[in-house]
Amino acid sequence: MAKALRTKDKIIIAAEKLFSEHGFEQTSLRQITSEAEVNLASVNYHFGSKKALIQAVMARYQSVFMPALAEQLHQLQKHPEQITTKDVLACTMQPMIALRHVRLDGPVIYLRLLGYAYSEIQGHLRKFTMSNYGEIVHEFFQLIQQANPSVCPKTLFWRLHFSLGAMLFAQTSSQALREIAAADFGEETQAEETLLKLLPFVAAGISAAEPDVES
Amino acid sequence: MAKALRTKDKIIIAAEKLFSEHGFEQTSLRQITSEAEVNLASVNYHFGSKKALIQAVMARYQSVFMPALAEQLHQLQKHPEQITTKDVLACTMQPMIALRHVRLDGPVIYLRLLGYAYSEIQGHLRKFTMSNYGEIVHEFFQLIQQANPSVCPKTLFWRLHFSLGAMLFAQTSSQALREIAAADFGEETQAEETLLKLLPFVAAGISAAEPDVES
DNA sequence: ACCTTAGTTAAACGATCGTTTTAAATAAGG
DNA sequence: CCTTATTTAAAACGATCGTTTAACTAAGGT
Numbered sequence: 405m406a407k408a409l410r411t412k413d414k415i416i417i418a419a420e421k422l423f424s425e426h427g428f429e430q431t432s433l434r435q436i437t438s439e440a441e442v443n444l445a446s447v448n449y450h451f452g453s454k455k456a457l458i459q460a461v462m463a464r465y466q467s468v469f470m471p472a473l474a475e476q477l478h479q480l481q482k483h484p485e486q487i488t489t490k491d492v493l494a495c496t497m498q499p500m501i502a503l504r505h506v507r508l509d510g511p512v513i514y515l516r517l518l519g520y521a522y523s524e525i526q527g528h529l530r531k532f533t534m535s536n537y538g539e540i541v542h543e544f545f546q547l548i549q550q551a552n553p554s555v556c557p558k559t560l561f562w563r564l565h566f567s568l569g570a571m572l573f574a575q576t577s578s579q580a581l582r583e584i585a586a587a588d589f590g591e592e593t594q595a596e597e598t599l600l601k602l603l604p605f606v607a608a609g610i611s612a613a614e615p616d617v618e619s
Numbered sequence: 620m621a622k623a624l625r626t627k628d629k630i631i632i633a634a635e636k637l638f639s640e641h642g643f644e645q646t647s648l649r650q651i652t653s654e655a656e657v658n659l660a661s662v663n664y665h666f667g668s669k670k671a672l673i674q675a676v677m678a679r680y681q682s683v684f685m686p687a688l689a690e691q692l693h694q695l696q697k698h699p700e701q702i703t704t705k706d707v708l709a710c711t712m713q714p715m716i717a718l719r720h721v722r723l724d725g726p727v728i729y730l731r732l733l734g735y736a737y738s739e740i741q742g743h744l745r746k747f748t749m750s751n752y753g754e755i756v757h758e759f760f761q762l763i764q765q766a767n768p769s770v771c772p773k774t775l776f777w778r779l780h781f782s783l784g785a786m787l788f789a790q791t792s793s794q795a796l797r798e799i800a801a802a803d804f805g806e807e808t809q810a811e812e813t814l815l816k817l818l819p820f821v822a823a824g825i826s827a828a829e830p831d832v833e834s
Numbered sequence: 835a836c837c838t839t840a841g842t843t844a845a846a847c848g849a850t851c852g853t854t855t856t857a858a859a860t861a862a863g864g
Numbered sequence: 865c866c867t868t869a870t871t872t873a874a875a876a877c878g879a880t881c882g883t884t885t886a887a888c889t890a891a892g893g894t
Contacts, residue, residue, distance in 0.1 A: 433883090443843055444844090444883095446841080447882090449841075557804065562800070565796055570781035615819055648851080648852065649852095
């Protein structure tokens with residue numbers, strides 16, 4: 405049984421790495437089991453199917469990230485009078501760092517997984533996330549609204565998804581972009597630096613004044 | 620020969636549609652030839668390979684969009700004294716509309732193709748674009764710098780890619796997002812409305828003040 | 835000792851993919 | 865009308881995929 409758990413874990417660890425590097429559909433079970441040095445059939449034995457393995461991988465990170473995010477949001481709500489967009493966005497930082505307990509490079513892995521999950525299995529991940537953590541997501545959105553009372557909710561909805569897209573895109577193609585940036589600007593950009601650069605960008609975008617609508 | 624062109628065109632038209640709906644790798648040649656009502660082998664006969672077909676599809680739009688963008692940028696440079704970020708970004712609007720000459724729903728198709736191209740074949744498309752239209756891209760970047768003299772070029776580089784990510788993500792998952800938005804806010808959001816909402820968001824993000832760096 | 839159960843292994847299955855091959859049909863030119 | 869080149873059609877190829885099967889191993893309980 406101790407050996408069994410180790411096999412299951414070896415699969416998870418290898419799957420996370422390969423999924424985050426090449427995406428879900430581009431990664432075959434044979435690559436995973438080869439990297440994990442286990443038998444091909446053991447994936448279907450321990451997880452049932454590839455889809456179930458993907459969900460298990462995602463769930464492992466969500467189950468750490470989401471409650472931590474909820475905790476941060478609750479703390480922020482204790483002083484609800486002067487909440488800024490940046491405050492709400494900053495609530496995602498500590499939960500990201502907490503992912504290091506799942507895996508040393510947990511934060512990077514999780515972001516890349518998210519990127520692939522959204523671009524490949526569109527509705528799938530969203531349904532899964534909303535049915536399990538819909539309340540937390542809703543809370544997050546409410547705080548963003550609270551921080552931007554002059555922007556209409558529908559616009560904020562879109563801007564949040566623009567922000568999500570900016571982050572996921574930057575993360576998914578971060579390696580290629582960092583190489584280009586290094587070639588163009590001499591100095592190298594660290595992965596964490598990218599996230600730091602993202603925050604002011606999306607904060608300004610979310611809180612931007614809405615242009616007048618001419619009828 | 621007239622019939623031949625029609626077959627090649629039928630393949631292109633079907634491929635554009637299916638590629639933009641499901642991505643490049645998720646679309647099989649059998650789907651394309653079935654949709655186009657031509658024989659499976661004709662793709663390899665007329666285009667050589669699936670990869671060549673993908674490039675032909677992308678090139679058809681790039682060859683219209685990029686020169687049109689160059690024209691807009693040149694016009695803007697005639698009055699270089701008071702260029703804003705929004706001015707530079709607005710230069711992409713007319714070239715987008717010009718894609719209607721390629722196909723009625725050209726703009727939507729092109730954006731979705733771009734989204735998949737970036738997320739699936741990362742380096743591939745970038746190399747192709749830069750080697751053919753690198754000058755125009757560089758010009759665009761220079762104007763963005765000109766409009767934001769107080770923001771360092773490296774930061775602008777990243778913010779431009781954040782913007783690209785926001786746009787591509789919104790476009791790739793626009794159908795799903797518009798359905799959710801309709802469910803949450805009652806009214807439906809049009810595809811063009813999404814692009815209009817994007818402009819103020821990215822303009823504000825690009826021109827945002829850089830936070831102080833503490834040493 | 836025996837049986838049950840969990841786990842592992844190697845091999846094969848059926849399906850789908852891009853591509854190639856072969857031959858038939860078509861159009862053009864002398 | 866025959867010849868030639870181009871285009872279409874059908875079939876098969878080889879590779880890869882996720883999944884399943886069946887035999888084998890090794891504990892644990894009775």
